[in-house]
Amino acid sequence: MFSIYILTYNEETDIADCIKSALRSDDVIVVDSYSTDQTLEIASLYPVRMIQHRFESHGKQRTWMLETIPTKYEWVYLLEADERMTDELFAECVKATQQEQIIGYYVAERVMFMGKWIRYSTQYPRYQMRLFKKGKVWFTDYGHTEREVYDGKTSFLKETYPHYTCGKGLSRWIDKHNRYSSDEAQETLKQLTNGQVEWTKLVLGNSEVERRRALKDLSLRLPFRPLLRWLYMYFLLGGILDGRAGFAWCTLQAFYEYLILLKVEEIQKKLLPESPFIETKELQNGHRNHHANAISAIPISSSTECEK
Helix, strand or coil: CCEEEEEECCCCCCHHHHHHHHCCCCCEEEEECCCCCCHHHHHCCCCCEEEECCCCCHHHHHHHHHHHCCCCCCEEEEEECCECCCHHHHHHHHHHCCCCCEEEEEEEEEEEECCEECCCCCCCCCEEEEEEECCCEEEEEECCEEEEEECCEEEEEEEEEEECCCCCCHHHHHHHHHHHHHHHHHHHHHHHHHCCCCHHHHHHCCCHHHHHHHHHHHHCCCCCHHHHHHHHHHHHCCHHHHHHHHHHHHHHHHHHHHHHHHHHHHHHHHHCCCCHHHHHHHHHHHHHHHHHHHHHCCCCCCHHHHHC
């Protein structure tokens, strides 16, 4: 058996269905980042533990949670509020925890958008570390999300979980990805400055996770990234086979990529020293203002005095 963490912030739309799916385990912990809606009131209707902690970042929230909150079982599963545990996945997880030589498992998501599974343009199967032994896996920040650091051997599960990425409406998705793009812009600049493309992992990576991350590092250095991403997702990955929902998904992802690109340029402009031309104009303006102030300080004679 294993414990399940559910991370929440203003998840009143999804939290009930998420908890119901998680109650296949008898140890469910809701870790809330001080929601301001009805999330906690709804969660309190179910046999779960609820703990609040101020959100700093995805990586720090997970690390705090794993180090601070005790669990009934050594194995834990991380579940987001817009995701669901299934009977098939739960059964495979229970079986997987009996493998002593493995310390963690990657699980693939099935992105649900506009009422259907977006199979092709989402790069399915796209894996994330979800089931693992406490004390063997940690998380660090990467862009708007996190990346795992682990000590031991990992593997992959066959079963998947549904991810209702736009369940709260398109406006909420756009608002969230506007925030995400700011973090991704910072991470992009860091990677362009200090990172490098790991070509060996890109071609000969030990896992799909390694190859995908190397591909992302490469994509950060490509020109026309938003357009290339749309073409890659819609035609090369087969997003055209996802129908109308696939077209919308690819377009939203290209829009998200463009937001990141614009914010990178915005940050770079703020970091650049002011140009000599601007400084010269400012000095000239300052000189004019000083001269004007000096003139205005000279007493002006009355017309009578002038006539004299």
